[in-house]
Amino acid sequence: MAVIELKQVSHYIPVSNQSTPLFTNINLTVQAGEIMILLGQSGSGKTTLLNLIAGLELPHQGEIYLHQQPMHHQSATTRATIRRQHIGFVYQQYNLLPSLTVLENVMLPGLLNKQRQVAERARDLLQTVDMGQLLNRFPHQLSGGEQQRVAICRSLIHQPSVLLADEPTGSLDNTTAARVIELFFSQVNANRQTVLLATHNEQLCQWANRVAVIHYGQLSFKS
Numbered sequence: 001m002a003v004i005e006l007k008q009v010s011h012y013i014p015v016s017n018q019s020t021p022l023f024t025n026i027n028l029t030v031q032a033g034e035i036m037i038l039l040g041q042s043g044s045g046k047t048t049l050l051n052l053i054a055g056l057e058l059p060h061q062g063e064i065y066l067h068q069q070p071m072h073h074q075s076a077t078t079r080a081t082i083r084r085q086h087i088g089f090v091y092q093q094y095n096l097l098p099s100l101t102v103l104e105n106v107m108l109p110g111l112l113n114k115q116r117q118v119a120e121r122a123r124d125l126l127q128t129v130d131m132g133q134l135l136n137r138f139p140h141q142l143s144g145g146e147q148q149r150v151a152i153c154r155s156l157i158h159q160p161s162v163l164l165a166d167e168p169t170g171s172l173d174n175t176t177a178a179r180v181i182e183l184f185f186s187q188v189n190a191n192r193q194t195v196l197l198a199t200h201n202e203q204l205c206q207w208a209n210r211v212a213v214i215h216y217g218q219l220s221f222k223s
């Protein structure tokens with residue numbers, strides 16, 4: 001069953017006061033439980049595509065469905081509710097809440113979804129990425145790589161059906177990246193979650209069922 005569907009999506013960005021196409025008539029279907037890696041040069045539109053799927057931005061043309069719900073037709077409030085319930089998002093810039101501790105940041109999606117034993121599960125997740133000693137720190141007291149590990153744990157805590165990850169290992173050294181990504185995909189496979197992961201790191205393709213590439217506004221698939 002399709003979990004993410006894009007139909008004839010076009011999107012434009014302003015360049016020198018002119019509306020310039022970033023995507024033109026993109027079609028994409030990601031099936032339940034599928035792991036898709038999204039490659040593309042810097043500036044090709046990977047972050048924008050993830051933002052459109054999450055309903056953080058609306059496409060200028062075309063249709064975007066998440067679990068058969070038309071995201072392009074929903075209000076901002078409804079999109080936020082759908083996002084909270086169904087999506088875990090690892091943002092490129094982490095987007096941790098500065099006034100919350102490490103533990104509280106990870107717990108938040110679980111609490112918003114009224115889940116049980118959230119603190120215990122958050123501690124367990126943070127432990128597995130070697131953040132167990134830093135639970136009471138605030139984001140500004142963490143390195144980029146530490147913030148990224150917190151952001152990954154936060155995306156997983158509420159066991160969302162869909163994970164959207166934007167360069168989730170971009171700030172990690174190779175050894176830490178390999179370990180953290182293994183944790184990420186072990187959770188994903190155990191819960192049969194659907195993943196769309198944007199990266200420049202082609203080593204992550206080993207985890208993928210399919211690899212998509214954005215190039216000059218078009219999406220193609222590697223065989």
Ligand SMILES: Nc1ncnc2c1ncn2[C@@H]1O[C@H](COP(=O)(O)OP(=O)(O)OP(=O)(O)O)[C@@H](O)[C@H]1O
Nearest residue numbers: 013014022040041042043044045046047048049092
């Ligand atoms: N709000 C915006 N206004 C104008 N241009 C934008 C906006 N957001 C993104 N862009 C432009 O859209 C293009 C795609 O940006 P995007 O961040 O989606 O690319 P990316 O593939 O994720 O890049 P990177 O790999 O460097 O993170 C870039 O040229 C960027 O400058």
